[in-house]
Amino acid sequence: MAEFIQRALAGVSLDDPDSANDKRPDFLCLGGRLVIELKTLAEDGSDRMDNLTDELRQRDDWPMFLGSAPMQAFIQNTRDPEGVQRRVLERLGRGIINHLKKANRQLEAHSKTSSTKNLARMLLLVNENHEAYDPHTVSYILWHAIRQMKDATLRYEHVDLIVYITERHAQVREGRVAFPTIIIEGASCETDEWKGQFGGFFVARWARWNGHSLEAGADVSDFETIDHVPDQASRKDFWKLEYRRNPYLRGLTEAQLYDRFDEVTLINSLSFLKDCPIEIAADARTYGVHMFSDMMDEMAHRAIPVTRFPHKADRAIAAGHRLKLPTAVLRWIEQFERDIEARNNRRGD
Structure with missing residues (x-):
């Protein structure tokens, strides 16, 4: 990813080994007009979800399935699916929101010291290899988070837009495998529309870098997990x-x-x-x-x-x-x- 940013977006690394990581973002791109903080979802969140599942099993309406079943199957069969869904998203979203909080601090620090005032600030979030972080769930969590208010101010006001990339999820469209790249625009993209254009620009360059065509308009809920096929299986x-x-x-x-x-x-x-x-x-x-x-x-x-x-x-x-x-x-x-x-x-x- 670093090579792509540096070569396709004229990115300059701002990493300073002598400075704390949370003091500056990762890359300054396109002559300083786009600043990117790169975060990776390295933890699968299984411990958090296992703890929540143990709690939910105590409910008298928790359904019984034969074998394993996706969490959504359990949620749909409770008396309060919306309430249970909120608890699941809150627990799964903790790792995602932690990245958003850190990125907001780093992008804020850059804004205060940068001589370029008209710039777009992007959080680039990459799923390393985890099934739980499907495009629908992650985009839902981030869309609501980036619009949260605190004391009449946007909680994450220094993040203009978020791009989420996962290659653990895909769909087949007209016989071809399609991977999702999600753009979540913050409120600042509504007042300064030019900032939102950087999301489309980034995605187009990413597709070209990987030799893929670009198709817009896919439903994020239609992507499925790619199974890992081991050399030997039971x-x-x-x-x-x-x-x-x-x-x-x-x-x-x-x-x-x-x-x-x-x-x-x-x-x-x-x-x-x-x-x-x-x-x-x-x-x-x-x-x-x-x-x-x-x-x-x-x-x-x-x-x-x-x-x-x-x-x-x-x-x-x-x-x-x-x-x-x-x-x-x-x-x-x-x-x-x-x-x-x-x-x-x-x-x-």
Whole structure:
């Protein structure tokens, strides 16, 4: 990044090893008209999010998912999704806001000593390699932060605009991979419109530097995380990667997905229950586990907690009929479900 700034933007490094880092920004560019403070999101924020998740699990409305699920899936199934969302953004945003605070101090210090008064002050924020800092979340946090007021003054008044770059997130547009570069303009870009032009100029130079074309207007919520594919992966991880590449359950309605869930659950149950009148072959057992893994991924994608697909005797029997199981097996399933129902009734008494 430093080489790009120095060569494509005529950047001059202001770094002084004998001075404290928070006293000056990193680069003076374009003859002093653009000053850039470069910050990197090096920490993934996992500790902060793990602590918050432990707190949220104490809620009586915290949903249950099979396997892992994105945070948004949990949030959507609480009674107060907006309140929970605010807590998540506040916790995840701490690292981002810390960078903004430091950049504001450094850019302020430069403004006080610079002989160039008409200059644009930019925070360049780069995601090192972390999934959590998706374009939608980061742009939301920064857009609101840069407009915060304190004592009738903008809290971060010395930051005119922010450019956010991440190559851990992408989308496919007309068969080509597109990476997001987000521009967040502060209030000063509304009063001095010429400052905002530096954002577009920077992005255009960045695209040219990397040999990419530039397309505007993408929805920041449409970018997805790029998976890291290891040289060796467990069977479970391989299945998850395979399903992301081919989410064949995506076209089913929720009712159809519930039916498929019943069928997969039934096959897996028959594989492990004692005294089952049918022997499930080893390859069929593996296929059943594979299917259940895909089912968990699809339910997580749709934010469907397992409580929305409760086990019911009539549904299990219907699943057996759809699977065309032998009559003897269907009768055994019916008796098995009646026995479970009787035991549950006795506990209730």
